[in-house]
Amino acid sequence: MNNEELCPCSSGKTFGECCGPILSGARKAETASQLMRARYSAYAVCDTDFLYKSSGEEVRKEFDAEASKKWSEQAEWNGMEILREEKGGKDDDEGIVEFVARYKAGNRDCEHHERSVFRRVDGEWRFIDGVIRGTDTYRRESPKIGRNDPCPCGSGKKYKKCCGRSAE
DSSP: OOTTSBOTTSSSSBTTTTTHHHHHTSSOOSSHHHHHHHHHHHHHTTOHHHHHHTBOHHHHHHOOHHHHHHHHHHEEEEEEEEEEEEEOSTTOSEEEEEEEEEEEETTEEEEEEEEEEEEEETTEEEEEEEEEOOSSOOOOSSOOOOTTSBOTTSSSSBGGGTHHHHHO
C-alpha cells in the first residue's frame, strides 16, 4: 500500500502517518486502539506476520497463518469503526476495544463485531482474546463439537483444522 493513500483503518489519516509505521516496526502502537487499527490494516494489506507478532502467546499457539492470509486476500476491506474503549491508554497495561470491521466476501457485505482484549507484554501491546458480538443467541439442539474433537465429516482431522475453520 502506498504511504500517501488513506489508511484502511478509517482514521482519516494516510497509511504513512497512521498504521504503516506500526506494521513496518518503525513505531510501536502506543494504545490498545492503535494496535487494533493496525491489526485491521494488516488484514487489509495481507500482513500476516504482523498479525502473529502482535498476538499474545495463547493466540500465537492457535494462529493459522495460511487461513488468515487466504481470508485477508479474498476479502475487500471497507473500513472499521471503534465503538468503545475501556482503558488501553498510554499509561495502562490492559485495555478493551469494541469495534466493527467491514468487508466484502464474494458479493456479500459483512460486518465483524468484536470486543477484543489487549495487554502490554514486555512493553508492547498484544492482542490477547476476542469475543465476537452477535445479534441473537443461537440455541443448539445437538451437542456442540469441540475444537479438538474429530471432524464429523470423517476427514480424520481435528474440527478446528477442517470444517471448523470456515466457522471462525
